[in-house]
Amino acid sequence: MSERNAWSGSGGTWSSGMVTASGVPPLAPDPPAPPEAPRPDGPERRRRQLRIFSGIAAGILAAGLTVLLIVILGGESNPFSDEAAGPADLRPPLAQACPAPTGSPSGAPTPRPSTAAPATGERTTDTEAGISYRRYGAPWQVWDTVWKAGALEVPYRVGQHFVTEVYSGGEYHASILSGAVPAADNDAVSLDLECVGRQVAADVRAEYYPQPNTMEPLRDEVTTLGGLPAWVSEFRLRFEANGLTATEELSAVAVIDVGKPTAAILYVSIPGTHKQFDYVVEEVLSSVRPL
Numbered sequence: 001m002s003e004r005n006a007w008s009g010s011g012g013t014w015s016s017g018m019v020t021a022s023g024v025p026p027l028a029p030d031p032p033a034p035p036e037a038p039r040p041d042g043p044e045r046r047r048r049q050l051r052i053f054s055g056i057a058a059g060i061l062a063a064g065l066t067v068l069l070i071v072i073l074g075g076e077s078n079p080f081s082d083e084a085a086g087p088a089d090l091r092p093p094l095a096q097a098c099p100a101p102t103g104s105p106s107g108a109p110t111p112r113p114s115t116a117a118p119a120t121g122e123r124t125t126d127t128e129a130g131i132s133y134r135r136y137g138a139p140w141q142v143w144d145t146v147w148k149a150g151a152l153e154v155p156y157r158v159g160q161h162f163v164t165e166v167y168s169g170g171e172y173h174a175s176i177l178s179g180a181v182p183a184a185d186n187d188a189v190s191l192d193l194e195c196v197g198r199q200v201a202a203d204v205r206a207e208y209y210p211q212p213n214t215m216e217p218l219r220d221e222v223t224t225l226g227g228l229p230a231w232v233s234e235f236r237l238r239f240e241a242n243g244l245t246a247t248e249e250l251s252a253v254a255v256i257d258v259g260k261p262t263a264a265i266l267y268v269s270i271p272g273t274h275k276q277f278d279y280v281v282e283e284v285l286s287s288v289r290p291l
Contacts, residue, residue, distance in 0.1 A: 093152060094183040094263075098195035116227040119289045126158040127291060129180040130258035131226070133266065134287035136160060136176075136280070143177060150207035152200065154265050155179045164271045168243035174277060175269045176284055183255075183263040191263055193222055197231025197255040200265060204253050205237065208269075213239035219252075225266075226289040229257040234281065248272035252281045258290060 122135035143159040159177035166172070183196050205215060219234035234252040249271050256264040268284050270277045 094181060094196055094199060097199055098192040116289060119287065124159060126178040129178045129264035130260065130291050131178065131256060131264045132289050132291060133284050150203040152181060152203045154181045164274050165245055169241060172244065172246060172271060174271060174274055175267060178264065178266045180262040181265055182261060191257045193229055193231040193255060193257055196263055197233060200255050201233035201253045204267065209237055210239040210241040213237045225254060225256055225285060228290050231255045232285060246271040246273045250278050250281055252285060254285060256288065
């Protein structure tokens with residue numbers, strides 16, 4: 001209904017009142033409110049919760065997969081990436097640490113000094129290393145095994161030794177051993193002797209002897225052995241180990257350039273309990289000759 005002015009009586013006066021407009025049906029009353037839906041029981045509630053949790057888990061999984069795809073497709077391992085990953089460095093550890101000198105063209109042998117005097121007496125010959133050196137009688141014995149020593153895993157296959165003592169850690173030896181270790185790229189035969197020599201000498205001290213130890217340097221230089229360029233490190237180490245009588249050792253490491261990608265390594269060690277053999281260090285080094 002609406003409020004309107006109505007005409008009343010013969011005097012023609014207006015009076016205010018509530019009337020129903022002609023031809024307009026009365027408004028229907030508001031419909032009753034629908035009955036309240038029954039609350040779900042326990043099983044139904046759990047099913048709804050599971051559906052909700054499943055939706056959340058699916059969203060998390062989708063987000064995780066998206067991040068994973070971004071990482072894979074955007075990373076260096078993506079074969080479809082615009083930028084190809086650089087090749088892996090497959091060079092030997094010494095070749096990586098000590099690149100060939102830039103002054104020597106790849107593939108050109110290092111110039112050799114004048115030929116050394118011919119070797120005399122009994123010889124130990126290491127064909128793989130490319131050198132020979134003096135051989136001694138008893139108590140020295142032929143080395144008949146392969147010892148891959150240190151982090152550089154120099155494979156000592158040839159030489160002589162004798163056991164100086166047996167202790168809780170095993171056998172202790174005096175040694176004259178040689179081996180060949182890759183030290184240059186496959187297409188290069190020039191070595192950075194100083195770099196390779198220092199790397200090998202550091203590996204000997206760190207990996208061959210009890211730790212900690214102290215070192216007394218005696219010789220550390222580029223020189224020639226038997227007419228071949230070489231780096232020689234000579235030192236005395238002092239150390240302690242449970243049950244070991246020896247507390248020091250005279251040692252020498254020679255890295256010899258034999259004109260191949262592999263360097264010849266000569267390692268000599270005389271425990272302090274057998275100092276009467278200290279002379280062997282200098283004698284063996286001076287006896288080196290190329291094959």
